[in-house]
Amino acid sequence: MPAFNIADLFELVADTVPEREAVVCGASRRTYAELDERATRLAHALQTELGIEPGDHVGLQLYDSVEHVEAMLACYKARAVPINVNWRYVADELRQVLDDAGARALFHEPELAAVMEPAVARGPAYESLLAAGSATRDFPPRSGDDHYVLYTGGTTGPPKGVVWRQEDIFFAVLGGGNPAGPPIEKPEEITRTPLTNKALRLRAFLPPDDPGPEQFIQLSLSPLIHAGGQWSGLATLLGGGKVVLYHERHVDTGVVLSLVEREGITSLNMLGDVSAVPLLEELRAHPGRYDTSTxxxxGSGATMLSGDVKAELLERIPTAVAISEAVGSSEAPVEAATVTTRSGAPPRSLRFNARPETAVLDDELQPVVPGSGQVGRLAVRGRVPIGYHNDPQKSARTFIDIDGVRWTHTGDMATVEADGSIRLLGRGSECINTGGEKVYPEEVEAVVKAHPGVADALVVGRPDPAWGQRVVALVQLADGERLDLSQLDAHCRPHLAGYKLPRDLVTVEKVQRSPTGKPDYEWARRIATADAVG
Structure with missing residues (x-):
């Protein structure tokens, strides 16, 4: 009997729509049948040629490719655990992750061999290994208790592996077999999704008389080594959709928009303003060049979209019926979510609709009162991770029990508005303490970035002898724009309390962010401090 296990569920879908395209990357394409057979061969080869056993960890230091998807599925088929490894790591970083994970094997790109060799021994070539495996699906029974592990980006220290049960990640993140309605109750019911409504993941956003496209075709600008890319990809495959992978190492907006046109993308996932703004600039510069009508x-994850960016996206891509945003982390994938539609309220940033599983808790682990203005930490209950791999202390701090209910206690600070919506303030670790008042960078950044002359911005605290810290805005100006502190103050003052206003302005050529759009606050603090000394 199949279980709520990623491999079991994928095999059910593959048997239902074997000839449908499943994954595309550059010139490489795989149908569901082809993807399933190659993953099966590779899974057997992992067992027979490399001695991989159930529960073993296997590193994947791979670019986005069909082979990356095959290797991930092969691990699940063999009941092994794929470990995402950033291909940007140098040898010491690679060794740290592989040692922490206890990885038994590593898939890597040929051009990364020089980085890989100081850390691990060389093994067989990918296609040779795959050819050694049987195409017969004769695997022992799998379980929903099999592990899914995702290594974090390490924004507050070395990367840590977040450990989930596969059944929990399926229902918490991957759609539960019915993204537009109640989750399925039996694994076999997942076959209804690709057959009864090929675009089921769009159903919740479409008018009743709109049948939607023939197939849900997903392009995510988050790579498979990160949560957003993995989750959107797996959710699409488990719904019978097509995953289109971006094949370049660096994002070129012209290539992205050409890919949208060529593959008929129905759902485009971005990384907040860091990817949305360049896309809009390309559309503005070349009106009519790209066909985005499919x-x-x-969607957006990792970081939030500014209100004016959302408004322009809906204007320039008129066939899009909605913008879906989710705020979360590897530990709590969907803490809060919001949907912006053409007929709804004006686009806004920082405020999200609370989910039933989400709460903002005070220091006593009690829910904050809506409309009180009290600041608390976001927390999510229900299907949450088992813990961190090899870190029981951090697990105990993050995954807590409240009256017999298991919660993920995040580091995201927030308040609850009178209408029940959640206003995000940012990570508690980035909080600025100025004159005894707390300032959360993301709240100020959203206002600063709304200035028409600002392309991007970060806000940090800088030591101040009188106030403890002073608020500093690091601003990347839009092309041809100028901005001084008095102009920024005039823009921000109607929207922020006086103590939250930037007291200094530092213009930079480019705001530094990770490839997934996460702000580099350490860099920002160094720049802000150096500017004060200079």
Missing amino acids: VRLL
């Missing part, structure tokens, strides 16, 4: 849904 796009029905826009």
Whole structure:
């Protein structure tokens, strides 16, 4: 009997729509049948040629490719655990992750061999290994208790592996077999999704008389080594959709928009303003060059979209019926979510609709009162991770029990508005203490970035002898724009309390962010401090 296990569920879908395209990357394409057979061969080869056993960890230091998807599925088929490894790591970083994970094997790109060799021994070539495996699906029974592990980006220290049960990640993140309605109750019911409504993941956003596209075709600008890319990819495959992978190492907006046109993308996932703004600049610069008429849904994860950016996205991609945003982390994938539609309220940033599983808790682990203005930490209950791999102390701090209910206690600070919506303030570790008042960078950044002359911005605290810290805005100006502190103050003052206003302005050529859009606050603090000394 199949279980709520990623491999079991994928095999059910592959048997239902074997000839449908499943994954595309550059010139490489795989149908569901082809993807399933190659993953099966590779899974057997992992067992027979490399001695991989159930529960073993296998590193994947791979670019986005069909082989990356095959290797990930092969691990699940063999009941091994794929470990995402950033291909940007140098040898010491690679060794740290592989040692922490206890990895038994590593898939890597040929051009990364020089980085890989100081850390691990060389093994067989990918296609040779795959050819050695049987195409017969004769695996022992799998379980929903099999592990899914995702290594974090290490924004507050070395990367840590977040450990989930596969059944929990399926229902918490991957759609539960029915993204537009109640989750399925039996694994076999997942076959209804690709057959009864090929674009089921769009159903919740479409008018009743709109049948939607023939197939849900997903392009995510988050790579498979990160949560957003993995989750959107797996959710699409488990719904019978097509995953289109971006094949370049660096994002070129012209290539992205050409890919949208060529593959008929129906859902485009971005990384907040860091990827949305360049896309809009390309559309503005070349009106009519790109056909985006197949796009029905826009999404964003990792960081939030500014209100004016959302408004322009809906204007320039008129076939998009909604923009879906989710705020979360590897530990709590969807803490809060919001949907912006053409007929709804004006686009806004920082405020999200609370989910039933989400709460903002005070220091006593009690829910904050809506409309009170009290600041608390976001927390999520229900299907949450088992813990961190090899870190029981951090697990105990993050995954807590409240009256017999298990919660993920995040580091995201927030308040609850009178209408029940959640206003995000940012990570508690980045909080600025100025004159005894707390300032959360993301709240100020959202206002600063709304200035028409600002392309991007970060806000940090700088030591101040009188106030403890002073608020500093690091601003990347839009092309041809100028901005001084008095102009920024005039823009921000109507929207922020006086103690939250930037007291200094530092212009930079480019705001530094990770490839997934996460702000580099350490860099920002160094720049802000150096500017004060200079």
